[in-house]
Amino acid sequence: MKEASRSVSIKGHELACPVCGGSDFWERETLMNTAGATFLGFDWANKTATNYVCDHCGYVYWFLM
Incomplete structure (x- = not known):
């Protein structure tokens, strides 16, 4: 179900x-x-980004956290 x-x-x-x-x-x-982090199995240590996706056309904004 879509948010x-x-x-x-x-x-x-x-x-x-x-x-x-x-x-x-x-x-x-x-x-x-x-x-590097993926190779060593440390994906969890990578930064995250918050995405806002346009409900009409699907364009994605990226904001680093």
């Missing part, structure tokens, strides 16, 4: 899709894998 989409504000600025102009996004978290 409910919503409007998103980043540091006081409303997020808008640069492709379609949409204003509703759903959120997901992505692990930023590196080759």
Whole structure:
């Protein structure tokens, strides 16, 4: 089941899709894998990014955490 989409504000600025102009996004978290950490089995130590995905066209914003 897809998560409910919503409007998103980043540091006081409303997020808008640069492709379609949409204003509703759903959120997901992505692990930023590196080759070295993966080779050594330390994927869990990599940084994460928060993604906001446009509910209309699928454009993905990435924000490092």
